[in-house]
Amino acid sequence: MASFALHPQLAAETIPMMDLPLCKVLLMNDRQYPWLILVPQVRDAREFTDLMPNEQQQLWAEILAVQTALRDVTRPHKLNVAALGNLVPQLHIHIIARFDYDPAWPRPVWGVLPAQPYSPMEAGEVITRLRPLLDRAARSL
Amino acid sequence: MASFALHPQLAAETIPMMDLPLCKVLLMNDRQYPWLILVPQVRDAREFTDLMPNEQQQLWAEILAVQTALRDVTRPHKLNVAALGNLVPQLHIHIIARFDYDPAWPRPVWGVLPAQPYSPMEAGEVITRLRPLLDRAARSL
Numbered sequence: 053m054a055s056f057a058l059h060p061q062l063a064a065e066t067i068p069m070m071d072l073p074l075c076k077v078l079l080m081n082d083r084q085y086p087w088l089i090l091v092p093q094v095r096d097a098r099e100f101t102d103l104m105p106n107e108q109q110q111l112w113a114e115i116l117a118v119q120t121a122l123r124d125v126t127r128p129h130k131l132n133v134a135a136l137g138n139l140v141p142q143l144h145i146h147i148i149a150r151f152d153y154d155p156a157w158p159r160p161v162w163g164v165l166p167a168q169p170y171s172p173m174e175a176g177e178v179i180t181r182l183r184p185l186l187d188r189a190a191r192s193l
Numbered sequence: 194m195a196s197f198a199l200h201p202q203l204a205a206e207t208i209p210m211m212d213l214p215l216c217k218v219l220l221m222n223d224r225q226y227p228w229l230i231l232v233p234q235v236r237d238a239r240e241f242t243d244l245m246p247n248e249q250q251q252l253w254a255e256i257l258a259v260q261t262a263l264r265d266v267t268r269p270h271k272l273n274v275a276a277l278g279n280l281v282p283q284l285h286i287h288i289i290a291r292f293d294y295d296p297a298w299p300r301p302v303w304g305v306l307p308a309q310p311y312s313p314m315e316a317g318e319v320i321t322r323l324r325p326l327l328d329r330a331a332r333s334l
């Protein structure tokens with residue numbers, strides 16, 4: 053993990069939240085959706101199958117823990133969990149809380165609307181809401 | 194699992210391939226992309242967190258095995274793996290082989306283009322290509 057570096061596009065579009073044992077947890081800087089991204093800190097990983105078996109198991113545990121935290125904080129209509137990577141090849145997993153009144157519903161969020169960055173105050177509020185349950189998730193891992 | 198029933202929309206849009214210990218494996222009836230769908234045979238499951246821990250572990254093993262099989266058969270540019278469910282609430286996981294020359298690239302596939310159903314001969318060919326590696330995947334589970 054010493055040589056892992058976050059892809060510049062992910063770094064530019066997100067706000068760092070915390071590091072779990074395997075993944076960085078990032079908040080997508082788009083106030084339209086509560087949207088977290090997990091990035092396994094493994095160099096050159098593009099697919100789940102590029103990870104070692106123990107890393108694959110840890111990733112799944114972290115996906116489940118983070119989606120539980122996001123669900124419990126936001127109480128969404130539906131969670132969307134996806135690893136796409138057509139544009140940013142570095143393996144990353146989207147975990148998005150969807151509501152039937154959000155601006156892309158019921159479509160997937162990608163490419164539908166330009167991101168609307170958080171104001172600093174809004175970002176602080178979202179992070180303050182998410183942080184305790186993410187900390188609890190981290191302790192469960 | 195006795196009372197599990199496949200959602201009618203999934204049944205209408207796919208071709209059944211096989212049953213794994215947890216999931217049904219379906220082929221999306223769209224010749225534009227090699228596109229499999231896993232459906233855990235668990236009644237009323239909408240999110241990963243609706244599954245029991247042993248079912249969650251089995252689902253992850255089946256996702257990894259099926260994506261490995263699809264990768265080895267199709268050699269795609271990228272795999273897309275996603276659980277969305279905004280339109281069909283029954284928990285289902287898309288595993289899609291993407292190519293930089295496919296008609297939706299680099300966008301996600303959902304909602305971009307109408308499905309183009311396989312001809313019976315094409316469907317037979319695709320199933321014949323996929324079946325041996327899916328059988329191998331099934332034996333690994």
